[in-house]
Amino acid sequence: MFKPLWSMVLCVLLHSAVNAQERYGIIPYPQQLVPQQGEFVITANTKLVAPAMFRNEAAQLQALITQGIGRVLPVAAKGSIVFRQDNQLEGEEDYKLNISTTQVLISAKTATGAFRAVETIRQLMPPSIEGVKTGKQTKISIPAADITDHPVYAWRGMHLDVSRHFFSVSYLKKFIDLLALYKMNKLHLHLTDDQGWRIEIKKYPLLTQQGAWREFNNQDSICMEKAKTNPDMEMDKSHIIHRNGKTLYGGFYTQVQMKDVIAYAAARHIEIIPEIDMPGHMMAAINAYPYLSCTGGTSWGKFFTTPICPCKETTFTFAEDVFTEIAALFPSQYIHLGADEVEKSSWKTFPGCEEVMKANNLQTVEELQSYFVKRMEKFFNSKGKKLIGWDEILEGGISPTAVLMYWRSWVPDAPIKAAKNGNYVIMTPGNPLYFDGIPDRNSVSNVYHFEPVPKALTADEAKYIIGAQANIWTEWIPNEKRADFMFMPRMTALAEVLWTHRSDYDGYLQRLNTQYKRLDRLNVHYRMPDLEGFTEDNVFVDKTVLNIAKPMADMTIRYTTDGTAPNVHSAEFPANYIIPGTVSIKLAGFSPSGNRSDIYTLNYRKQSYFKPVDVSGLQQGLRLDYYYGEYKSVTKLKEKADSVIHVHNAIMPDSLGHGGQSFGAKITGYIDVPSTAIYSFFLTADDGANLYIENEKVIDNDGWHAPLQKSGQIALQKGLHPFEIKFVEGGGGYTLKLEYRVNGGKIQPIPDEWLQSVK
Incomplete structure (x- = not known):
């Protein structure tokens, strides 16, 4: 059959675009890349030129080349791979790459920019260079191109919680290598929490002698139970010891080990930010030094553990001693104080707190926490450090110089208030940037389409949003293989958001496909692309x-x-x-x-088609019954709702967020399907939700959990069918989304006109 010329031209253009994505499969994609003909070939005879200021970056490139051809290139005054300082470039991380068939010219203002260029060259090299120290290839070919590149955001970070489950020094270095590969530049290490103290403090040896070890807790037991059907959930045996007749889990980093990790990161231009979480989340420390709390010990309250006491000078002596060692150990300009999720009830009853509050004209325990945070910030400043805190530091008043890390997506005005106040903000909202949430087919897309700057900010105010990071909380991540699975490839999507900040999701997915072979050779146990064509x-x-x-x-x-x-x-x-x-x-x-x-x-x-029902007096939309209170299962919703409203679709209105509190909801009506077929439904919920059609449970996504998609099918004849969603939210940010597919088509939202309810 004859094809019109425009159709053939379109096919050629699409084929060329796909080939370009494969040829230049770089993540994050450069700000400007102009393809050129041919390729540059590196052999044992290729010479390298590098000024002294780029010695480390040249060594990194040499290591990559050695992984390919097994040889270190000769360094000469003249050569075909040339590092050159270019003071005309504006930013610290800016670089240019001019790759022709005869030369590779690497231009940067600083060593950091030169290193970012080296990582781009690395991604242009074949994956076969990875996973070996000394390769046996005769040559390495990289495609010719002219690249001009710079990051949009200064803070491009990843967080790793090593307290709930511990990770080895070798894994920290592997983690750092992956950050470097994708041009991330911050590693936030969550070093202490209730479940373990992971960094040596010489003045307080019990913090690691006792605080670094625990008997198996409920998080460990959940992992062990899941391991029965998923071997990726097994506890890491290398962190289990036997002492005094007890089986203990844990570990810690000596200061010597941490200095080694810091130096390793610095060579790859990654800044490590330590977090010692205070005043809450301090059970491991208080168990070792009980005087730190107001009550002389610690226990679990309604939500969190007893915190340290901001009304004792001995508490500040301890904190300042700890942070003196931390400040000396970590060269980062930042220290993270945490200051989140503090159970303040013990402060309300301790006489010493009443005295401190009266002496400092404090009216509430929130102001008392702010007093603690501000006092610690002054101490940090005396050590040449800046304080970062989770967004709870807004409560009770924030100092004008503290850096706020936003995580509570159910408090959407927190980053707006901070930015308008002139505080720098790092965006880490739980949805979609808590990578401990179990990934599903939407996870990578959700991260890729994340917008760091809240819409309510002006252009000038937006400058206070300095970037974002993803957080890996490890309550249910018991080993290194599982950690890989949880953050890769999601991190690559975030890397492109923060470096390039240009939406090309289809192109990104094509380039991501080129990355998997490299990750295989780097022994990264990433989450593979989803299998499609079925429901659960x-x-x-x-x-x-x-x-x-x-x-x-x-x-x-x-x-x-x-x-x-x-x-x-x-x-x-x-x-x-x-x-x-x-x-x-x-x-x-x-x-x-x-x-x-x-x-x-x-x-x-097997199922027969459900016949439609005949109902009159309907209106478009659904009935939503709303229930105040805490419900851990949709099966526990009470009979009578606290309020009833009308909604257009199976979406929770923002007005019902209820300040981040727990609630339940029931959405009922009829679904009017346009044809007889087997319908597939996809229900995403945070926390729990079930879908019922014709009183059949089509999808069971019950229980409290992070955003998670579940799916199911039902056979329906054309027409009206009873429809219901039950939903529970355990507190915090919530998600509820219902999509469908029929006859293998595209997964898409349910049209509003399909949904009806009694007037």
Whole structure:
């Protein structure tokens, strides 16, 4: 059949765009990249030129080249790989790369900019250079291009909680390498919490002798239970010891070890920011030194543990001693004080606090916390450091120089207030930047489409938003393999948001596909792309065939039907698999390196089409019953609602956020489907939600959890069908989203006109 010229031209352009993404598969993508013909070839005869100021960065490039050709390039006065200082560049991290068939010219104002250029060159090199110290290739080819690049945001960070579960020095270095590869520049280490004190403080040896170790707690037991069906959840045995007849979990970093990690990060132009969380989250320290609390010990209150006491001078002596050692150990300009989630009830009853509040004209315990934070900030300043605190430091009054780290997405005005007050803000909202939340098919997209600057800020006020970071809280991340899975590849999406800040999601996904082989060779146990074409709970009316498209060409999909988790020895899933009847299938994808995807459980059952109901007197939209109070399951909602409103779709109105408090909701009506078919539904909830159609539970996404998508199917005849969503929120930010798909089509929101309710 004849194709019009415009169609052929379009095909050529699309093919060229895809090839360009594969040829220049860089994440984050440069601000400006002009493709050039040909490639530059590095061999043992290639010479390198580098001034003294770029000695470290040249050594980093040499190490990459050695990983390829097994040789260190000769350094000469003239050569074809040239580092050059360019003071015309504006920023500390700016760089230019001019790669032709005859030369690689690396221009930067500072060593940091030169290093960012080296990491771009690294991503242009073939993945085969990774994972070895001395390679045996005869050459390394990189595509020709002219690149001009700089970051949009100064703070591009990752946080790692090493208190709840501990991570080795070698893993910290692996983590740093990945940050460097994707041009992240801050590592926020959460070093202390109730569950463990992880950094040596010489003046207080019990902090690590006792505070670094614990008997297994409820978080460990949950991980152990999950490990029965998911080996990625196993406890790391290298952090388990036996002492005095007890089995203990833990570990800590000596100051010598931490100096080594800091130097390793500095060589890769990454700043490590230590967090010693005070005044709350201090159980590990108070257990070792009970005098630190107002009550002479610590226990769990309604939500959090007893904090240290801001009404005793001995508390400030302890804090200043600790931070004196921390300030000397960490060269970062910042120290993070934490200051979040403080259980202040013990302050209200301690006589000494009444005296301190009266002496300092403080009216509330929130002002008492602000008194503690401001006093610590003055001490930090005396050591040449700046204070960072979680956004609770706004409560009771914030100093004009503190840096605020925003995390409570249910308090959306917190970063706005701080920026308008002239405080610098780092954005870390729980949704989507808490990477301890279990990832689903939407997770990478949600991160990629995150906008760091709140809309309510003017252009001048927006300058106080200095960047963002993602946080990895490790209550349910018991080992290094699981940590990899939780933050990769989500971090690559954040890296592009913060460096490039240009939305090209389709292009990003194409470039991400080129990254997986590199990550395989770096032994990163990343979360593989999602398998598609099914839901978790499936129905069939007649004979059903299941086809699953591989999201990666070299992926092998394996399955079981006996309830066991698939592994590399399980049967390969065939094309055109005929569903044999009521069955439960477990699927997983495997890369050639043995990396495994999520384990998908597909339940199939036979069902007849539900006939429509005949109801008159309907209006477009749904009824929403709202319930005040705490409900840990949708099955616990009481009969009578506290209020009732009308909504247009299965979306919770922002007006019902209830200040971050717990609540429940029931959304009811009818869904008017336009054709007879098996409908797939996808329900994303934070915390819990169930979907019922025709009084059938289609999706069970109950329980308190971070944003998580679950899916299910139901066979419906054309017309009206009873419809209900039950939803519970445990407190904090909430998410509720319902989508559908029919006949293998695109997953999309349910149209408003499908939803009706009784007037």
